[in-house]
Amino acid sequence: MQLIFGNSMIDYLMxxxxxxxxxxxxxxxxxxxxxxxxxxxxxxxxxxILGLMTGLAKMTKNPILFGISTAYIDFxxxxxxxxxxxxxxxxxLPLFMDAGxxxxxVIVCSLNCGAYTAEIVRAGIxxxxxxxxxxxxxxxMNTRQAMTYVILPQAFKIVIPPLxxxxxxxxxxxxxxxxxxxxxxxxxxxxxxxxxxxxxWIWGTVAIMYFIMTKVLALLGDYxxxxxxxx
Amino acid sequence: MIQIDEVHKSFGKLEVxxxxxxxxxxxxxxxxxxxxxxxxxxxxxxxxxxxxVQSGHIFIDGxxxxxxxTDINKVRQQVGMVFQLFNLxxxxxxxxxxxxxPMKIKGLTVQKAEExxxxxxxxxxxxxxxxxxxxxxxxxxxxxxxxxxxLAMQPKxxxxxxxxxxxxPEMVGEVLEVMKDLAHEGMTMMVVTHExxxxxxxxxxVLFMDEGVIVEEGKPAQIFDxxxxxxxxxxxxxxx
Numbered sequence: 001m002q003l004i005f006g007n008s009m010i011d012y013l014m015x016x017x018x019x020x021x022x023x024x025x026x027x028x029x030x031x032x033x034x035x036x037x038x039x040x041x042x043x044x045x046x047x048x049i050l051g052l053m054t055g056l057a058k059m060t061k062n063p064i065l066f067g068i069s070t071a072y073i074d075f076x077x078x079x080x081x082x083x084x085x086x087x088x089x090x091x092x093l094p095l096f097m098d099a100g101x102x103x104x105x106v107i108v109c110s111l112n113c114g115a116y117t118a119e120i121v122r123a124g125i126x127x128x129x130x131x132x133x134x135x136x137x138x139x140x141m142n143t144r145q146a147m148t149y150v151i152l153p154q155a156f157k158i159v160i161p162p163l164x165x166x167x168x169x170x171x172x173x174x175x176x177x178x179x180x181x182x183x184x185x186x187x188x189x190x191x192x193x194x195x196x197x198x199x200x201w202i203w204g205t206v207a208i209m210y211f212i213m214t215k216v217l218a219l220l221g222d223y224x225x226x227x228x229x230x231x
Numbered sequence: 232m233i234q235i236d237e238v239h240k241s242f243g244k245l246e247v248x249x250x251x252x253x254x255x256x257x258x259x260x261x262x263x264x265x266x267x268x269x270x271x272x273x274x275x276x277x278x279x280x281x282x283x284v285q286s287g288h289i290f291i292d293g294x295x296x297x298x299x300x301t302d303i304n305k306v307r308q309q310v311g312m313v314f315q316l317f318n319l320x321x322x323x324x325x326x327x328x329x330x331x332x333p334m335k336i337k338g339l340t341v342q343k344a345e346e347x348x349x350x351x352x353x354x355x356x357x358x359x360x361x362x363x364x365x366x367x368x369x370x371x372x373x374x375x376x377x378x379x380x381x382l383a384m385q386p387k388x389x390x391x392x393x394x395x396x397x398x399x400p401e402m403v404g405e406v407l408e409v410m411k412d413l414a415h416e417g418m419t420m421m422v423v424t425h426e427x428x429x430x431x432x433x434x435x436x437v438l439f440m441d442e443g444v445i446v447e448e449g450k451p452a453q454i455f456d457x458x459x460x461x462x463x464x465x466x467x468x469x470x471x
Contacts, residue, residue, distance in 0.1 A: 129318070131314060131316055131318035132318060132320065134281055134312075134314070134318065135312075135314065135318035135319075135320070135377075136320075136332075137281065137304075137307065138279055138281065138307055138310075138311075138312035138381075139307065139308070139331075139332035139336070139380070139381070139384055140304050140305070140307040140308035140332065140336050140384060141304065141332065141335065141336060142304050145335055145336070149331060149335055150320055150331075153322050154320075154321065154322050157322065228322075
């Protein structure tokens, strides 16, 4: 270092207060990022299951299943996530359980992710050519077998790009749970800022960390897409 | 083998089948011809209940498939169907396309299912394409795989819905060749087609349909060389 920059360069860098704050709190930032990843992973996982079920439910002829799934999707797509977090954490969850910020964050983000995923799933299934269902049924498969072996694997391939979009959105949206004091990346940024007032350095670091996480997610999606390519 | 009694079918207000009655005997090859919109594909699709009928009855091998008490999935296993647009499963290779149904529905082992599949691939001349995905096959090859896929369930009846209409002209022959072999082996076949040469050469009987009714039926020689009905005459004069 000294050979490259000389003593004065090192001294200069060390004199920047923001850089010192960021470098001495890097583990603190990483801890927040880890919690962001935990909330995201769990929400995406439950959201996927929820979305698959409600997406299929919305396509059935059963009026009760259709009604419930439509109401659920409409509510979570039609209201802001920020409001949903406040409503569930302060208003609804306390009636049923003693949910801490982390659990509440996962529940709200899962429900929100599930609603969007349901529509993605439905669009994916409807994008599979009608002839595929007919071919499967003509061989003697029942609807469930045709769905499992023929339609869903093809729908899965179609929905990877929009699904990935949704997962990236969830990752970024988890920043909103800062408001219920779940100590993820954004809240840790906020706490540091209120102590050191180094806005550019602190929020810059937070932004870069979000960017790295979403980029990795996008690369992962590209990889899956390439693995599933058959043509 | 197939018995169709007074079948009526409407899409909304449009009546597509206006009382169709016909019989197809075991080992018989019946070709259905007629102008587009005449209801011939709809009739074929009714025979394996891809379309439901409004009234009338259809029996396959003595079993009424139009009855709500019939397990339609069981019946469909006995009725192979080949589509105009092939409808191969694009996410599975040729071999998997053929083995999927026998394994998942009949519960055959991989070995047994693949044994049947390889036999069928040999029969349709595509043994070297077993591991290839549908996207890499030509239209004619796709349709031959589709025929093999249907045959893998060892059906008693085969339905063909314009199997060569989506093919480039030079590929029509290879598909018809496979169908001809099948006819000679004694498969009961109902073929909706625009290939008059095939209908004349391979068909035992020809049905001419127009506007939802069977206008005329008879031996191919009679229909093609000596049609009685004016509508049949006018149709044939346009296509032959």
